[in-house]
Amino acid sequence: MRYLPLTEADRRSMLAAIRASTVDDLFRDVPKAARLSGPIEGLPNHMGELEVERSLSAMAGRNLPAGSVPSFLGAGSYRHHIPATVDHLVQRGEFLTAYTPYQPEVSQGTLQVLFEFQTQVSLLTGMDVANASMYDGATACAEAVMMANRVTRRKKAILSGGLHPHYRDTTTTDARFIGFETVVMPAAPTGGEDLLSQVDGDTSCVVVQNPDVFGHVRDYTELGKACQAKGVLLIVVVTEAVSLGLLTPPGEMGADIVAAEGQSLGNALNFGGPYVGLFAVKEKLVRQMPGRLCGQTVDADGRRGFVLTLSTREQHIRREKATSNICTNAGLCALAFSIHLSLLGEEGFTQLARLNHAKAVQLADKLGAVKGVEIVNDSFFNEFTVKLPKPAAEVVERLAERRILAGVPASRLFAGELEDLLIVAATETNTESDMDAFAKALAEVLS
Amino acid sequence: MTIKYTKDHEWVRVEGDVGTVGVSDHAQHQLGDVVFVELPDVGRALQQGKEAAVVESVKAASDVYAPVSGEVVEVNHELENEPARVNTGAETDGWFFKLRLTNPAELDGLMDEAAYKAFVEGQA
Amino acid sequence: MSMNNQGRPTDIRSASNSAVPDTVTGNRGLQIEEPLIFEQDASGRCGVDLPEMPAVASRLGAVKPRAKVGLPGLAEPQVVRHYTRLSQKNYAIDSGLYPLGSCTMKHNPRLNEKMARLPGFSDVHPLQPESTVQGALELMAELGRWLTTLTGMAAVTLAPAAGAHGEMCGIMAIRSAHEAKGDTGRTKILVPESAHGTNPATAAACGYSVEAIPATEDGRVDLEALKAKLGPDVAGLMLTNPNTCGLFERDIITIAEAVHAAGAYFYCDGANFNAIVGRVRPADLGIDVMHINLHKTFSTPHGGGGPGSGPVVFAESLAPFVPVPYVVQEKDGSFRLVEQAGDGPAFGRMKAFHGQMGMFVRALSYMMSHGADGLRQVANDAVLNANYVLASLKDVMTPSFDGPCMHECLFDDRFLKGTGVTTLDIAKALIDEGFHPMTMYFPLVVHGALLIEPTETESKAGLDQFVTALRALAERAKSGDAEYFQAAPRLTPRRRLDETAAARKPVLRWTPEAAVEKVAAE
Structure with missing residues (x-):
């Protein structure tokens, strides 16, 4: 078993040091009825690298790349x-096998990457601030709606018919359980839609996608102004991040929150995941934002450094009062995004x-x-x-x-x-x- | 002018029918460096013992409860730019908000300075 | 003799002045200072060469083309150097022991990376026709089979993107099941005090009120307190087992029976499944639903904070409510994806597409490598390593609980009382010794917690070195050398960082204005 360094002699001497006769003694708190006496049935025993590779390659071979x-x-x-450089750098063990940068003195690499990533996302979307990433675009969209509900203290979201149905369904699933209302506009593959007519005093936000799921490109500047006049937030979803290199960015159209999918930069198709959700907001909304944030500061010697910050929004401190239950970000996918964008x-x-x-x-x-x-x-x-x-x-x-x-x-x-x-x-x-x-x-x- | 304290370490100083509210110097020591204060909206009706504001250090977020019931008439906007005032002047320029008391009788249930001091020492 | 004294000097000079000097560049040998990528910009420079542009007329409609994005221009070698230098400022499992309790930082086999990059998995679009992705669907089904077999459960969803997302999925299924029975009076979820913060956050996000269950003096759930809180208003219990103190909940079967007798469901946070994988099947403990962190138990890389993957397994009672999408196998052996919830009992959708496929491949590669026998050995060695560390430190530090631990051992800061040294100081001094610190100040049920999880992929020699370092630090703290600790770490690319300043005036991005100000200041 190539991943296990302990030898039989090690195990014996360690058990002696613990004063246990067998390793089973250490599991004595497990109720007898639930103890298995040997390996679980129905699964094969361990395999060498060659056999695993052969077996998985056969499965991969049954797909059409x-x-x-x-x-x-x-x-x-x-x-x-995706330039070869991206995958090479992503696979550096110091990035690949590090954890969340809880100890900033030994995580400045990851932290500086996140700070640069947040800046890149802010620039692409034309927004003031971005977080250190979300699971994917669809969950970012749902989180954006929940954030709008918190900010406006209202509970109804208007979802454009041009919103990707997976994003729509992720949001309406949350709505059902978390307890807010969604108005889903019918799909409009050919024409526009009148979102404003749906807005009322309970509306927290209007969610549009640009380009929409059918590919239409629209200018939402007027909608943004109308929303602002009614105290309603405009959420702009972007599923194709490359479009931000050519189109007027959501920030310039008056978006309050941008929820986007960053897969297009640095990340392979991967049959749907893992991807990287982008989340950017206007400055004044930053403390209501879900997810991790990296900030600049100085160390004990006065040198520039980076830390995770504003973490009082998060679950490990706020527990049931957190802005979101999110614990991880999409670190490695965000790194790939960032490297690809740096090359470009x-x-x-x-x-x-x-x-x-x-x-x-x-x-x-x-x-x-x-x-x-x-x-x-x-x-x-x-x-x-x-x-x-x-x-x-x-x-x-x-x-x-x-x-x-x-x-x-x-x-x-x-x-x-x-x-x-x-x-x-x-x-x-x-x-x-x-x-x-x-x-x-x-x-x-x-x- | 009377100053009263709660067991949750808020203070209220009453002048006329308006009370100024903050957290005690003892609480500020316990919290450590304050980095952010979330204040109630002016006009909001607060109930005694219910959440009124939030004070955050790097590692903790704590609710500040209304020591007495009333309507918020003013908030200390200075804290938004300089939350450190809660540390340097918890019971002076680090006040949080002012409210117009709706039930001044509630003050009778709070501690005076000496009683609060004894309460804090008893907790240590 | 022929006296040849030419060439370079070979003596090591004198070690008399070994203090680290200030250097002209700020670099210190292999530790190289690296500016932000935005500070290395030169207009017109580019790290890619793109294909030729077809000459066509724009079809952007009314939208104006954007004038400027504001990204910096660098050539490829600069980009390679930038990220290489940044990577060198990180501690990682590849470099050494990373004993973060409850996070399970075990070795990440590179075979898994290679498998995930096979074009048949990585270069497949999620919406390709099913006939062209049979192998991908088969992989999902096979991973599901491993997970249900290892847990003894009836059904699985692979959709959740992380552990916390899996918790959300499990609680949504519980609520759906109660609703399907017309039972709408259940408004509470019970969560032990020692729980990870995501548990109460999840329950609250799903509209439940959270009731905390106290712990007993031996670090387990207080069974009587739990029973007293169970009733027709309780939807479920969320319990981590082994728990966050690194202990197995001895009464778990009794707990499950009590929960079920009250008509509630039993959610297990499977974050610590690695301690019992292959030795205990959660279904045999009476658990109804549990998430599994593939990045913990099954070694998919943590990647500096993600991506995770949090499949959820369900007992028969909750199986009908699994969200879309899921894979089914047809009679002819082919695989099909169910993507629409429709009018069925599935409760909805958690994210776009089908889950974290790249993580599925890595996890299955790991499972196959270990097999049923190897996974059992994984649990054995993880528990043995943790107990060895516990036994080796218990005379100089203060273990929070008696008896053996599971995969991680918990100490509190009583051994530091009166020394002026804190848990944080110990952690920072450990960094100077070349180790990543343990988890600090979690769980919250003990004071100044130090939670150590070595994992099964550490050698005895590695553990001995760690123990030696930690023993020496504990003794140094007790000997009254608080200043040494308060100044640590000294040998890192950055020393302690000012988190208060970061939170008071958040600087969350680089701006061109900041760059201008900096130049002006200089």
Whole structure:
């Protein structure tokens, strides 16, 4: 057993030091009825590295990696190129195998990374302050709504129909148990929606997504002003962080809270997780923010250093009065995000965003030329919705047989509804020949 | 002018029908460096013994209870920028808020300075 | 002889002046000062080369393109150096003993990292057609099988993103089960005083009032006090077992029976499952629902504070309420994902997509490596190591409770009484000795707690070294050398940091204005 350093001789001498005859003596507080006499049945015994690798590789081999075929899936998870440097640095043991920086003198590395991460997220979103990350975009969205309830002392959230259904459901699940109201607007794949008409004196916040789940890009400046006039917070959700390199940031549109998914930077698709939730607010709301925060200070010798701060908001101090029960952040995913963004820098990040948009425009032109296919969007960033003459789920299945991952059928997200809509994304990883192959295969499947 | 203390270490100094409220010097010592104070909104009606404000050190958040019932008429905004005043002047310029008493009879149930001093010594 | 005295001098000079000197750069040998990434900016510099841009017209609609983000520009070598230098300011399991009680800092095998990076797992989109992800669904089903077998439970959800998220999931299931029975009068959750802060925070977040259960003098739940609080208004009990004092709750079966007799459910916080994995199945203790921290018991990396993963196992009574999504196996052997709660009893959704897949792969890789026999040995060695540390320190420090401990041993600060040295000071002095400190001031039920969890991946020699250091510090404290402790740590990249200043005037990000002010000040 390669991970266990104790030898039999060690165990004997340690038991002697403890004055126990066998290790079973140490488990004497376990009720007799629950003691197992030997290894649990139904599971194999230990395996060598080679056997584990063989077995797991076989399972991995029964999946179709998105990068091995033309792939156009998005809807909250995006395939971008991750520079080799990112994964190399993330795997440094001092980052990978450290814990939460509770002892700041021996955690300045993690803490400085978090301080830089908070700054990067603030800059991207155009907000004043960001926290050290959340589990993912969907939980960040739910936490944003709960925070708005605390700030306004009101209990009703208006959720746009353009909000990713997983984000919507995560929020409404919390609403049911935690005890607040949600008004869920119907999905509006083609048109706008009148969110303001839903606002009343009990409304704490309006939640919109930009670009929305169908890919539409909107300017929420007017909505932000109207919300502010009514004492309602505007929460802007972003599922594609790369869009922040090209679009007016939520902070400039008047967002009070931004809840975003940061996976697009530094983090692989990973079949849905782990990802990294981004959470940014206006300055005045900082003490109501959930999650960890890193702050700058000085040490005993007057040198700049960093610590976790404002922790009185958190569960380990406030217990049942905490702003959230959150204990961890997404540390390593936040690190990957931060490294990728550092490599990109101003020039790289804005270029990457423009490139993604250009690729999507190119793809829309090619798909729009296929007979029977209609591009639904009048505006988009790197993702848009197409209307098909056949159920999208069926088309996607047929294209998968041809080794093309065509996009996400809206029906998969909207519980069987909107079955003729397909949500398609393009990133810098898609070549023109990928797009041509997609358009050609789509034409064949539809004919 | 009378100053009265509670067992939860708040003090209230009454002038006319207005009481000024803060935490005791003893409490400030126990809390350590105060880093943040959350004050009630002016106009809020407070009930004796119920949560009125929050005082935070680096490691702890403590509720401050209203020593007597009343309506908040003024809060000490200076504490928002300089929470350290709670440490340097707990019973002077580190006051939290002022309220208009709705039931002055409640004062009779509180301790005077000597009784509070004895109470604190008894706790140690 | 041929006298060749050329070349470099080889004597070690004199050790007479060994004090650490101030250096011109502020660097100290391998400890290199590193400015913020924002302070290394040069306009036009970039660490990536992107593909060529297709010439097309913008389709952004009414939204204005953004003028500027404000990110710094660095080339790749600078970025590599920046993060490498920062990493060198961290203590990590890879560098040494990390005995943080209740956090379970065990060795993180690199095989797990390699497996998680197989493109068949890492490069798979969560919304690909099911036919193209059968292996991923199989992995989730297989992990679920290991977890239900190890715990003896009926069902599992892999969705929760961390332990606290798993707690939330468990309490939501409990409430759903009561509601399904039309039992809406249950408004309380009982939580022992020694519980981790997430327990009361979770119960309160789910709309329950929290009632604390006192501990007995031997560090366990006061059974009589618990029974007195049970009634038709109690929805459930949240109990950590082994508890946060590192002790097994001897009366746990009686506790479970009492909870069930009152019509309530028994939630177990599985944060310390590593102490009993392979030796005890929680289902046999009468537990109805329990979360498992994959990053503790099953060694997925802590990553400086996440990502975690907190699957939850359920007994038969709560199984119908598991949230979406979950994997089912069809008769033909294929796997299918249930993603919509619909009108079924599933209580909803916890997060986007299907859970922390990357953590699932790592945890399964760890489980398979150990197997049923090895996991039992893991519990044995973890408990043996903790008891060895306890036995080796009990004459110079003050153990809080008698008898053997489980995977961690708890001391309080009575041994420091009158010395002027605190638990914090001991922790900081331990840093200078090259160890990460133990958990301090938790659990709250003892004064000045020092909670030590060595884990099974430490060698006897490593423990002996730690014990020697800690014994020497305890004796030094008692000998009246408080100043030594109060000045510790001295040998770290930074010494004690001013947390009061950080909290009074929070500086939570770098700003260009701050940079300008700094230049002006200089």
